[in-house]
Amino acid sequence: MTPDTATSDTVTGALLRVDRLSVALPTRSGYHKAVDDVSFAVDAGEVLGIAGESGSGKTITALSLFGLLPHGARVTGSIRLDGTELTELTTKQLRAIRGRQIAMVSQDPATALHPIVPIGTQLTEHMRHHLGVSKAEARSRAADLLQTVRIPDPERALRSYAGQFSGGMRQRIAIAVALAAEPRVLVADEPTTALDVTVQAGILRLLDRLCRDRGLAVIVITHDLGVMSATARRLCVMYAGRLAEAGPTSELLARPRHPYTRGLLDALPHPEATGAPLVPIGGSPPSLGRVPDGCPFHPRCRYAQPSCATNRPEPEPIAPGHLLACPPDPLRAAVSEREAP
Amino acid sequence: MTIPAGAPLDPPPALPSSGSVERRWGRRRRRAAAPPAWRRPLALIGVAVIAAWAVIAIFAPLIAPYNPLAQQFTILAPPSAAHWFGTDELGRDVFSRVLYGARITLPLGVILVISAMIIGSLLGGVAGYFGGWTDNALMRLADLVFAFPGIILALAIAAALGPQLRNAVIAVIVVSWPSYSRLVRSLVLSARSAQYVVASRLLGASGPRILFTDIRPNAAGPVLVLAALDIGNAVLLLSGLSFLGLGAQPPTAEWGAMVAEGTLNFNDWWVGLFPGLAILTVVLAFNFIGDALRDLLDPRTARAMRL
Numbered sequence: 001m002t003p004d005t006a007t008s009d010t011v012t013g014a015l016l017r018v019d020r021l022s023v024a025l026p027t028r029s030g031y032h033k034a035v036d037d038v039s040f041a042v043d044a045g046e047v048l049g050i051a052g053e054s055g056s057g058k059t060i061t062a063l064s065l066f067g068l069l070p071h072g073a074r075v076t077g078s079i080r081l082d083g084t085e086l087t088e089l090t091t092k093q094l095r096a097i098r099g100r101q102i103a104m105v106s107q108d109p110a111t112a113l114h115p116i117v118p119i120g121t122q123l124t125e126h127m128r129h130h131l132g133v134s135k136a137e138a139r140s141r142a143a144d145l146l147q148t149v150r151i152p153d154p155e156r157a158l159r160s161y162a163g164q165f166s167g168g169m170r171q172r173i174a175i176a177v178a179l180a181a182e183p184r185v186l187v188a189d190e191p192t193t194a195l196d197v198t199v200q201a202g203i204l205r206l207l208d209r210l211c212r213d214r215g216l217a218v219i220v221i222t223h224d225l226g227v228m229s230a231t232a233r234r235l236c237v238m239y240a241g242r243l244a245e246a247g248p249t250s251e252l253l254a255r256p257r258h259p260y261t262r263g264l265l266d267a268l269p270h271p272e273a274t275g276a277p278l279v280p281i282g283g284s285p286p287s288l289g290r291v292p293d294g295c296p297f298h299p300r301c302r303y304a305q306p307s308c309a310t311n312r313p314e315p316e317p318i319a320p321g322h323l324l325a326c327p328p329d330p331l332r333a334a335v336s337e338r339e340a341p
Numbered sequence: 342m343t344i345p346a347g348a349p350l351d352p353p354p355a356l357p358s359s360g361s362v363e364r365r366w367g368r369r370r371r372r373a374a375a376p377p378a379w380r381r382p383l384a385l386i387g388v389a390v391i392a393a394w395a396v397i398a399i400f401a402p403l404i405a406p407y408n409p410l411a412q413q414f415t416i417l418a419p420p421s422a423a424h425w426f427g428t429d430e431l432g433r434d435v436f437s438r439v440l441y442g443a444r445i446t447l448p449l450g451v452i453l454v455i456s457a458m459i460i461g462s463l464l465g466g467v468a469g470y471f472g473g474w475t476d477n478a479l480m481r482l483a484d485l486v487f488a489f490p491g492i493i494l495a496l497a498i499a500a501a502l503g504p505q506l507r508n509a510v511i512a513v514i515v516v517s518w519p520s521y522s523r524l525v526r527s528l529v530l531s532a533r534s535a536q537y538v539v540a541s542r543l544l545g546a547s548g549p550r551i552l553f554t555d556i557r558p559n560a561a562g563p564v565l566v567l568a569a570l571d572i573g574n575a576v577l578l579l580s581g582l583s584f585l586g587l588g589a590q591p592p593t594a595e596w597g598a599m600v601a602e603g604t605l606n607f608n609d610w611w612v613g614l615f616p617g618l619a620i621l622t623v624v625l626a627f628n629f630i631g632d633a634l635r636d637l638l639d640p641r642t643a644r645a646m647r648l
Contacts, residue, residue, distance in 0.1 A: 066543055099544035106543070111536035116558050125554055126544045178544065 014041035021077035049232030057241035103183040109170035113162035120158030130181035168199035240296035247322030303330035387629030398443035405437035427611035438594040461521025469529030483519035499587040509588035570631035
């Protein structure tokens with residue numbers, strides 16, 4: 001790890017900067033925070049990972065970047081995209097930003113593409129809307145784009161329908177559609193969950209390449225830390241809508257400091273550690289409105305102390321670019337037993 | 342065939358005789374080779390009949406032997422070489438009048454259905470996509486129309502607006518738009534939550550744009566099928582209004598009005614029979630075409646209906 005990568009989220013010039021973002025969603029029992037005081041930043045040409053279990057607020061965080069939250073949601077904090085405060089924009093201004101500045105690839109490639117509209121139309125449509133290019137120009141750009149995401153015979157693919165492609169190909173096409181209006185930030189929500197492992201690797205390589213070649217800022221959302229290790233340079237681990245730990249991926253995976261990060265890693269199968277049992281995290285994440293006092297993770301934490309049940313931990317820098325929301329820091333000394341032979 | 346060692350001791354399942362296998366295959370092949378929907382005999386008949394009527398409507402002045410409005414012949418003469426369909430109570434040539442009638446019924450039937458389709462689809466799309474208050478208001482309006490038997494409401498509207506062909510057309514449109522609204526609304530509701538619609542919104546599409554680019558292709562097929570099946574109804578309804586004196590006014594040569602005239606001269610069967618047959622053939626032909634279109638565009642219902 002070089003110092004400048006570690007400090008990159010303290011640099012104010014980040015392309016997308018989310019600061020103390022909270023999102024409260026209306027439920028029957030009143031408003032509850034699905035995202036609570038989350039901050040992160042991502043710069044052009046960088047892949048940021050956001051990890052966490054289902055219900056940890058990853059997707060709501062992503063949707064808040066687009067201003068497409070469920071009806072009645074309350075947002076506080078700031079989301080700045082290249083200096084523009086997104087939380088203050090009108091619906092119309094947001095529409096101009098969506099797709100053009102920031103685009104999303106969704107989880108399931110089987111349903112993300114329209115089944116009865118040709119691929120070419122889906123690609124050129126947003127291009128023409130946002131960029132105002134001619135039909136012929138859009139067509140040739142679309143073919144180039146399919147080439148970029150490695151779809152063989154792009155001309156023919158433009159005339160084909162989503163059903164004629166395999167899952168991995170569809171995800172590539174969905175990425176191409178998201179890139180059609182040349183956004184600067186791409187959010188990939190569980191981009192590989194519905195795919196085979198071998199296809200996953202291809203998609204991740206593609207995201208990585210797009211990020212480097214086009215100077216795209218990529219946010220990858222996943223519950224699979226294995227996916228992160230290959231692509232994301234920095235990683236945010238979320239739990240119950242809060243940031244548990246954030247820092248350089250290599251650091252977090254090698255020497256996790258938050259018990260939750262550690263738990264996620266222990267639950268991951270490792271090809272080298274044959275025979276070693278996987279350690280699950282006991283219990284399940286709290287549902288909206290039932291987040292416990294103090295540290296939200298303490299009921300499931302192996303290292304919980306009495307103070308954890310009352311004091312809400314704030315993310316504090318423990319190293320340059322490394323935030324940790326766990327004051328007892330039980331893993332500070334036990335620097336990864338995993339690495340020990 | 343040998344049973345390998347270690348195979349289960351159960352007797353091998355009886356193989357179907359080669360004959361039945363062949364028969365099964367034969368049937369499958371026949372079904373696969375069934376002519377496409379647009380080439381089935383009924384569809385062909387429908388297209389041929391409508392085409393013939395279209396030619397008649399366009400070239401009526403050239404084909405018709407006499408002026409349809411000229412009252413110059415023997416009153417109520419039976420069919421003869423000079424007057425194939427006979428003459429009516431005012432001494433007009435029924436054959437010429439039937440031919441000219443096509444110029445009213447065919448285009449109006451099509452225009453009616455297209456207008457009802459456009460109005461109904463737009464309202465249904467808006468109701469389905471925006472939901473809430475808009476949806477409630479529009480759908481209760483549709484329910485209001487559905488609550489009456491179509492012909493009764495059409496009668497009331499036509500009578501209120503005054504007996505005139507234009508008003509009869511308006512009346513038919515008013516009673517036929519709700520079925521399109523219902524259909525489109527349900528299609529929109531099912532498509533609205535689809536991932537690709539969400540994806541479109543994430544890429545910056547506005548509500549109207551999503552309706553037109555993402556949802557319209559899904560709705561086009563079923564709506565076209567409904568429209569094709571509806572032309573027959575529209576023609577019947579319009580002729581019915583004219584029959585009751587609320588549509589085309591004399592001396593216009595309109596089939597419904599001519600049938601009404603026939604009922605006044607019941608013993609002279611040719612006055613009412615021939616325009617009635619004209620209505621029958623047109624409605625039947627449109628229904629054949631509608632069926633074929635449904636088979637073509639909506640394979641799911643088509644299969645369900647064939648079972």
